[in-house]
Amino acid sequence: MKRFAGWTLAFPATLLIVVFLVLPVLATIWTTFTTPAGPFATYLSFFGSSFRRTVLFRTIQVSLAVTAIALVVGILTAYVVSRAPGWLKSILIIAAVFPLLTGVVVRSFAWLIILGKNGILNSTLLKLGLISEPITMLYTQGAVIVAMVYLFVPLMILTLVGVLESIPDDLIQASASLGAKPSATFMQVTFPLAVPGLIVGAVLVFAGSFTSYATPQLLGGEQVMMMGTLMYQQAMVTFDWVAASTIAAVMVVITIAIVAAMNAVARRLNPMAT
Amino acid sequence: MTRNIHPLLIAGTVLVFMFLVGPLIIVLGAALSDTTYLTFPPQGLSLRWFENIFQIDAFRRTIFTSLQIALLSTVIALIIGIPAAYALNRHRIQLPGWLSTLFILPVLVPELVLGFSLLKNLAVQFNSPIYLSLLFGHSLIVLPYVIRVISASLASFDFSIEEAAISLGSPPLKTFFTILLPNVRSGVIAAFILAFITSINDVSISIFLTGPGLSTLPIQLLAHMEQFFDPTVASVSVLLMLLTVAVMAVVERTLGLTFLAK
Numbered sequence: 001m002k003r004f005a006g007w008t009l010a011f012p013a014t015l016l017i018v019v020f021l022v023l024p025v026l027a028t029i030w031t032t033f034t035t036p037a038g039p040f041a042t043y044l045s046f047f048g049s050s051f052r053r054t055v056l057f058r059t060i061q062v063s064l065a066v067t068a069i070a071l072v073v074g075i076l077t078a079y080v081v082s083r084a085p086g087w088l089k090s091i092l093i094i095a096a097v098f099p100l101l102t103g104v105v106v107r108s109f110a111w112l113i114i115l116g117k118n119g120i121l122n123s124t125l126l127k128l129g130l131i132s133e134p135i136t137m138l139y140t141q142g143a144v145i146v147a148m149v150y151l152f153v154p155l156m157i158l159t160l161v162g163v164l165e166s167i168p169d170d171l172i173q174a175s176a177s178l179g180a181k182p183s184a185t186f187m188q189v190t191f192p193l194a195v196p197g198l199i200v201g202a203v204l205v206f207a208g209s210f211t212s213y214a215t216p217q218l219l220g221g222e223q224v225m226m227m228g229t230l231m232y233q234q235a236m237v238t239f240d241w242v243a244a245s246t247i248a249a250v251m252v253v254i255t256i257a258i259v260a261a262m263n264a265v266a267r268r269l270n271p272m273a274t
Numbered sequence: 275m276t277r278n279i280h281p282l283l284i285a286g287t288v289l290v291f292m293f294l295v296g297p298l299i300i301v302l303g304a305a306l307s308d309t310t311y312l313t314f315p316p317q318g319l320s321l322r323w324f325e326n327i328f329q330i331d332a333f334r335r336t337i338f339t340s341l342q343i344a345l346l347s348t349v350i351a352l353i354i355g356i357p358a359a360y361a362l363n364r365h366r367i368q369l370p371g372w373l374s375t376l377f378i379l380p381v382l383v384p385e386l387v388l389g390f391s392l393l394k395n396l397a398v399q400f401n402s403p404i405y406l407s408l409l410f411g412h413s414l415i416v417l418p419y420v421i422r423v424i425s426a427s428l429a430s431f432d433f434s435i436e437e438a439a440i441s442l443g444s445p446p447l448k449t450f451f452t453i454l455l456p457n458v459r460s461g462v463i464a465a466f467i468l469a470f471i472t473s474i475n476d477v478s479i480s481i482f483l484t485g486p487g488l489s490t491l492p493i494q495l496l497a498h499m500e501q502f503f504d505p506t507v508a509s510v511s512v513l514l515m516l517l518t519v520a521v522m523a524v525v526e527r528t529l530g531l532t533f534l535a536k
Contacts, residue, residue, distance in 0.1 A: 006365025010373060013358035013417065017376055020410045024391035025383055073290055080287040083279055090531075094522065095291050097531050099298060101518045103475030105492045106511040109499065110297035113304055113312050113508070120300065120314050154294060158535040165535075182279070211384035214477040214496065228386050232481060235390055245394070248387040255384055 042246040059227040063209035066148040074156030082164040100154040111147040143219040163197030203262040305508035323509040336494040344473035347412035355420030363428040385478035408483040416469035427461025460528035
C-alpha cells in the first residue's frame with residue numbers, strides 16, 4: 001500500500017493533465033497530418049502562403065524585439081532595485097508586482113487610451129506644437145511592441161531581482177576591494193553570474209510574446225496580425241480548423257523547442273544543475 | 275552593500291517605473307471622468323461609469339460567470355494540486371522523473387492552443403457543454419501555481435511532526451486535516467488567491483471557450499471595446515485593479531511579495 005501512496009496522491013492531477021491537455025492537444029496536432037491531401041499538405045500550404053509567412057516572420061520579429069528590450073530594461077532596473085535600501089526595494093517590488101497581477105486586457109487597454117488618434121500622446125504632442133495633426137500610432141507594429149514590453153518588463157524585473165539577490169555580496173565586495181569600478185564589477189562579475197537567469201527570463205518573454213492574443217488583437221488589429229490573432233481568425237471567423245490546427249502545431253513546436261534549447265544551454269552554463 | 279550607482283542608471287530606473295505605473299494611473303483617471311468618451315486628465319469627477327457597469331446586462335452576467343469559474347477552478351486545482359505537491363515532496367523517489375515535467379505542461383503549452391484543442395476535441399467532438407471545457411481549461415492553467423506554492427510551503431514543513439502523529443495512531447486522513455493542512459495554511463491561502471486572480475484575468479483559454487450565452491469578464495471587455503469607446507471599460511479595469519490590490523495584500527501577508535521574485 002505504502003509503495004503506491006505517491007502514485008495515488010499524484011493520480012488526479014496526472015489524469016486531469018493527460019485527459020484535458022495532452023490528449024486534446026495531441027489530437028489537434030494529429031489532425032494536421034491526416035488531411036485527405038497528404039500528411040504535410042497543410043504545412044506546405046501554410047509556408048506556401050506569403051501572407052502566413054509574413055505573419056510568422058512578423059511574430060518572430062516582434063517577439064525578438066520585445067525580448068531584447070525587456071532584457072536590457074530588466075537587467076538594468078533589477079540591478080538598481082536589488083541594490084536599493086530595504087524600504088525603497090519593497091516599494092519598487094510592489095510597483096512591479098502590481099502590473100504583473102493586473103490582467104492583460106486592462107494593461108493593453110491603457111495603451112489604447114494613450115496611443116489612440118485622440119489619445120493622450122497625440123493630444124500632448126499637438127498641444128506642445130510638435131506635430132500639426134494626429135499621427136497614427138495604433139495598429140502599428142510599434143504599438144504592439146510597446147504594449148508587449150509593458151506586459152513583460154515586470155516579469156523580467158522580478159525574475160532578475162531574484163537572480164541578482166542570489167549572487168553572494170562577498171563576490172561584489174571582493175571585486176570592489178580589488179579595485180574594480182562598479183561598471184567593471186557589473187560587467188565582469190554580476191552579469192556573467194546572471195546569465196542563466198537572463199536566459200530563463202528571455203525564454204519566458206519570447207514564448208509569451210510569440211503566443212499572445214489580447215495585445216496584438218487590441219493594438220495591432222487586422223493590420224498587424226500575429227500568430228495568435230491569425231489562429232483565432234482562422235478558427236473562429238473563417239472556420240478553417242485545419243489551418244488553425246496547423247498554426248497551433250507550429251506554436252507548440254516553437255515553444256517547446258526554445259524551452260528545450262534553454263534547458264540545454266542552462267545545463268552547460270551551470271554544471272551543478274541536474 | 276554597494277551604494278554608488280551611476281546617476282544615469284537611477285534616472286533610467288525612475289523612467290522605467292513611471293512607464294510601469296503611469297498607464298494604470300491613466301486608466302484610473304479615465305474611469306473617473308464625467309465625459310462620454312475616454313479622456314485623461316479626467317474632466318469633472320464622477321462615479322457614474324461605475325454605476326453603468328451594473329446597468330449593462332452583459333457585464334453583470336460575465337462578472338458572475340468569471341467569479342464562478344475562478345472559484346470552482348481554483349477549488350478543483352487545490353483539491354488535486356495539494357496531494358500532487360505532497361507526493362512530489364514526500365514520495366519523489368517512487369515517482370518517475372517525467373511526472374514533474376508533466377505537471378508544468380500547462381505552462382509550457384500555449385494557452386491559445388489548449389483553448390482551441392478543448393473546443394475542438396472536447397466540446398465539439400463529444401458534444402459536451404462548453405462550460406465544462408472552460409472550467410477544466412481554467413483548472414489546468416491554475417494547477418501549476420497551486421503545485422508550486424504548496425511545494426514551497428511543504429519544503430519548510432517539518433515532516434517529523436506528521437510522522438509523530440502517525441506513530442501515535444492517527445489515521446492518514448485525520449493527520450492530513452489536523453497536522454499537515456494547518457501547517458501549510460498560508461501556502462494554501464496564497465495558492466488560492468494567485469490561482470483565483472490568474473483565472474479571473476485569463477483571455478487566451480477563454481477566447482475559444484466562450485460564445486453566445488457564455489462569456490467571461492475579460493472577453494466581454496474585449497467585445498465592448500470593439501464597439502464602444504466610453505469609460506465603462508476603464509471603470510471595470512479599476513474594479514479589477516482593486517482586486518489586484520486585495521490579492522497583493524493577501525500574498526504579502528502569507529508568502530511575502532518577494533516570493534514572486536524567484
